[in-house]
Amino acid sequence: MAESAKPLMLVAIDDSEHSFYALEWTLDHFFVDGSSHLFRLTIIHARASPSSALGVAGVGSGDFLNSLISDMKKSAARTVEKAKEYCTKRKVENVQVEVMEGDPRNVMPEAVDKHRAALLVLGSHGYGAVKRAVLGSVSDFCAHHANCSVMIVKRPTNKPAAK
Template identity: 60%
Template sequence: MATTPERKVMVVAIDESEHSAYALNWTLCHFFTPMPSPLFKLVLVHAKPYATSALGIPGPGFAEVLPIVDGDLKKKAAKVVEKAKEICRKKSVTDVEVEVTEGDPRNVICEAVDKHHASLLVVGSHGYGAIKRAVLGSISDYCAHHAACTVMIVKKPKTKH
């Protein structure tokens, strides 16, 4: 009996930004629809920040606020996941695995690539300039240098004024 080869894995990083939604939408349009049998297994990955990193330096009341902040971060992650699932549903892409992992997005994304033996990683570009990128860091730049697969950075077209 012949076995069917396993599909390659594509990891798409998602967050709450419009750049992320655009990258997911673009990816679905170009790789998943209208094909009856997609070439890739789709894994969406969202990095939820640690509550302690969202709060910064501990101070008075830190322990009391921590569960509240963590709850808010979980709600935000659930909204990110639901928005991504809705984008997939609108494109009739139903075979989707979604992961929410706590940690720094750079590490979470690269670890997901390793875990799933991904062939392709898709990240959106926030379009930061050189100064903002130097101050904030660029997740897409980090992934392009550290992910163990091909990395595609999807840029949202600039709007004309």
């Protein structure tokens, strides 16, 4: 199958170990060395907008805003580089990586539509009901609003050995 005819898989990442576990799991299960991949792969990182950070911190000086924007761009660049390293380590090539600005709840469904993705992969932070209610769940939101199938990869919990 020609590369351009393959369906597109989007993997959402942030700087958390949960999202990188989801990326690693996806690479190990869908993009195994030497096999013919069923999907094209695009990795999406949702970088918070400076205005959302300022909403929490309050209005600052121009220098503060410039510093904040610079720090956010550096953080996004580190996250993207780490994702590229995961792909390189597993010999997965032709991966597109994109940084989009905004709340991940909005960015991921927009990215699905923009790229006409067939599948969106997200990591689960494993929040309990109370924390999820307060913070919201990106994966839950995307499962209800993305115009494609959504796969939520959960990191296994270390269970004590059976006696």
